[in-house]
Amino acid sequence: MRSFEPSELGETLETFTVVQKLEDLLLVSVPRDMTDNDVLKLRQQVLRDIRRYDSRWVLLDFSLVDICDSFFGRFIHSTAQMAKLMGADVIVAGLQDAVIETMVELGMTLPNIHAVLDLDDALALSREYKTREQAEAEGSIEPADLSRADGESKDWDAFADSPLSDWTEV
Amino acid sequence: MAQIQTSEAQTTKEYFPINSLVDVVRARRRGLEIAQEMGFPLAEATKIAVVISELGRNIERYVGQGAITVTAHLGREKYIMIVAQDQGAGIANVDRVLEGGYSTSGGLGLGVSGSKRLMDKFDVQSIAGVGTTIKAIKMLR
Amino acid sequence: MKDARKTKSQLVEDLVEARSRIAELEALAEEALLDQRLLLALLDDVPDKVYFKDVESRFIRASRSTAEAHGLSDPAEVVGKTDFDLFTEEHARPAFEDEQEVIRTGQPVFKEEKETWLDGRETWASTIKLPLHDREGKIIGTLGISRDVTDQKRIEAESLELQQEVVDAQQRAIQELSTPVIPVLEGVIIMPLIGSIDTLRARDIMRKLLTGIREQRAKVVILDVTGVPIVDSGVAAHLNKTIQAARLKGARTIVVGISDAVAETIVDLGLDWSGIETLSDLQTGLRVALQGMGFDLVRSGE
Numbered sequence: 001m002r003s004f005e006p007s008e009l010g011e012t013l014e015t016f017t018v019v020q021k022l023e024d025l026l027l028v029s030v031p032r033d034m035t036d037n038d039v040l041k042l043r044q045q046v047l048r049d050i051r052r053y054d055s056r057w058v059l060l061d062f063s064l065v066d067i068c069d070s071f072f073g074r075f076i077h078s079t080a081q082m083a084k085l086m087g088a089d090v091i092v093a094g095l096q097d098a099v100i101e102t103m104v105e106l107g108m109t110l111p112n113i114h115a116v117l118d119l120d121d122a123l124a125l126s127r128e129y130k131t132r133e134q135a136e137a138e139g140s141i142e143p144a145d146l147s148r149a150d151g152e153s154k155d156w157d158a159f160a161d162s163p164l165s166d167w168t169e170v
Numbered sequence: 171m172a173q174i175q176t177s178e179a180q181t182t183k184e185y186f187p188i189n190s191l192v193d194v195v196r197a198r199r200r201g202l203e204i205a206q207e208m209g210f211p212l213a214e215a216t217k218i219a220v221v222i223s224e225l226g227r228n229i230e231r232y233v234g235q236g237a238i239t240v241t242a243h244l245g246r247e248k249y250i251m252i253v254a255q256d257q258g259a260g261i262a263n264v265d266r267v268l269e270g271g272y273s274t275s276g277g278l279g280l281g282v283s284g285s286k287r288l289m290d291k292f293d294v295q296s297i298a299g300v301g302t303t304i305k306a307i308k309m310l311r
Numbered sequence: 312m313k314d315a316r317k318t319k320s321q322l323v324e325d326l327v328e329a330r331s332r333i334a335e336l337e338a339l340a341e342e343a344l345l346d347q348r349l350l351l352a353l354l355d356d357v358p359d360k361v362y363f364k365d366v367e368s369r370f371i372r373a374s375r376s377t378a379e380a381h382g383l384s385d386p387a388e389v390v391g392k393t394d395f396d397l398f399t400e401e402h403a404r405p406a407f408e409d410e411q412e413v414i415r416t417g418q419p420v421f422k423e424e425k426e427t428w429l430d431g432r433e434t435w436a437s438t439i440k441l442p443l444h445d446r447e448g449k450i451i452g453t454l455g456i457s458r459d460v461t462d463q464k465r466i467e468a469e470s471l472e473l474q475q476e477v478v479d480a481q482q483r484a485i486q487e488l489s490t491p492v493i494p495v496l497e498g499v500i501i502m503p504l505i506g507s508i509d510t511l512r513a514r515d516i517m518r519k520l521l522t523g524i525r526e527q528r529a530k531v532v533i534l535d536v537t538g539v540p541i542v543d544s545g546v547a548a549h550l551n552k553t554i555q556a557a558r559l560k561g562a563r564t565i566v567v568g569i570s571d572a573v574a575e576t577i578v579d580l581g582l583d584w585s586g587i588e589t590l591s592d593l594q595t596g597l598r599v600a601l602q603g604m605g606f607d608l609v610r611s612g613e
Contacts, residue, residue: 092559093561095559095560097518097521097522097525097560100521100556100559100560101514101517101518101521101556103559104517104555104556104559105552109555109558109559110559115558115559115560115561116561117524117528117560117561121528121530121561
């Protein structure tokens with residue numbers, strides 16, 4: 001368990017644990033008012049930990065965030081892109097109603113990123129995928145239809161890009 | 171906080187100098203509070219805070235310093251007004267900036283056009299080499 | 312009386328005539344005095360403001376109530392003044408113009424007006440202004456009667472406000488009833504939409520839906536638009552936003568109940584609904600939703 005360094009807000013986030021591992025998920029409790037530097041540090045931390053724990057999923061929990069602007073949207077996208085390159089998918093959880101209303105008004109709909117209500121649902125999602133991916137690797141079901149959150153199907157290349165540990169030994 | 175009272179309206183103004191991102195965070199936090207105190211529902215107050223955030227960020231990123239004023243107008247007409255000012259190089263093509271759509275790459279247009287969509291009245295005055303003033307109003311129903 | 316010398320009988324006639332004339336004049340004087348006393352009584356006691364003005368709208372006579380309204384103890388102090396001396400321009404100007412119009416046209420003016428006093432007060436008055444004629448019928452000024460209706464106006468305004476509050480409360484109640492969220496089994500909710508959807512209603516629908524998803528932990532939302540008569544680009548945009556919002560809250564949306572007319576409109580308008588899941592009706596939508604959650608609908612006894 002790693003702690004987050006103090007932010008520039010001048011208040012010490014005393015060993016406020018922001019990033020934790022849970023099963024094949026990396027849980028990130030996104031803090032409320034991050035400056036651009038805070039975000040950079042957080043993202044670096046996340047990418048380091050994906051590698052460290054070989055996480056399949058990164059759960060970005062926004063339960064604490066009540067103001068989201070376009071920067072916030074870019075943070076989610078860039079983190080998702082970087083995590084993807086390392087074989088992990090991002091799940092967004094805990095978006096507050098008021099935040100969602102604003103995002104949707106701004107056209108910030110986060111396509112290609114899973115969204116769930118909370119941690120429970122994120123775990124359920126990850127287990128569901130694990131079962132399916134294992135079944136596919138075993139050959140008991142067809143590989144084609146791993147549907148993503150917004151209805152688009154994951155393509156074979158993307159699946160092939162996932163880390164070797166996810167492939168069952170043949 | 172400066173309080174200006176006339177026989178008709180009560181107007182409260184808060185001034186936020188913007189010199190760093192911490193200032194932006196402070197301004198938007200306070201903006202959220204002011205909006206809620208005025209009676210805006212949470213979702214509307216959130217939109218107001220986001221506008222302060224967008225405009226504040228633009229000042230910080232493109233000019234380095236400026237100011238945001240948040241005015242709560244509670245007379246016969248009730249509204250909140252946000253004014254973002256800087257003395258930077260100015261915006262070359264205001265119309266194009268206002269049209270900009272959301273994209274993952276970001277940029278000046280993103281914040282300004284988004285802010286326009288979130289508010290009821292929006293005005294951009296920019297003079298090359300002199301500076302920019304952006305005014306946004308949200309009515310309280 | 313040509314002849315200086317008159318007969319005794321002529322002198323007696325003259326005397327009788329003179330006495331009768333005097334009696335006439337005395338009677339007239341009595342009447343005039345009575346009229347004057349009545350007028351004075353009226354001007355002294357009448358609570359409404361009664362006043363006489365000349366062609367330049369200067370006061371000729373005014374009731375005591377008029378004087379006292381302006382903080383003057385003696386009605387005589389009002390004589391010679393105009394409204395411009397007693398009120399601010401905001402009221403004095405239109406009042407003056409009204410009087411000038413009465414003088415010009417000979418027609419009375421009857422209105423409710425706001426009086427703006429020099430000390431900043433504002434009151435409302437119901438006023439009538441009539442032309443004043445001399446014996447030849449020429450207009451020589453105006454007569455005005457003004458009654459204070461400030462209290463009535465306030466009561467009127469309060470009553471209107473109350474009415475509006477009642478209407479607003481009813482509106483809210485109707486909105487509540489017209490946008491229900493119906494939980495079905497295990498994380499499936501149905502939201503039937505009935506009626507037209509404007510921006511305000513769309514916002515309300517989105518909020519209700521997000522609350523419903525949160526409270527029911529819904530994974531699937533069935534949005535039934537059978538009861539929405541018009542789906543134009545505006546409504547489609549609203550629905551789109553709502554569906555996006557539901558997704559960000561973790562729920563998938565199935566839209567059901569699109570009529571042929573609506574389907575035509577959507578395609579004609581070139582709206583992109585390719586990403587939106589749609590099914591024919593509520594029954595189908597429900598079955599698909601439940602199956603998606605891993606349920607199988609089997610009739611018992613088979």
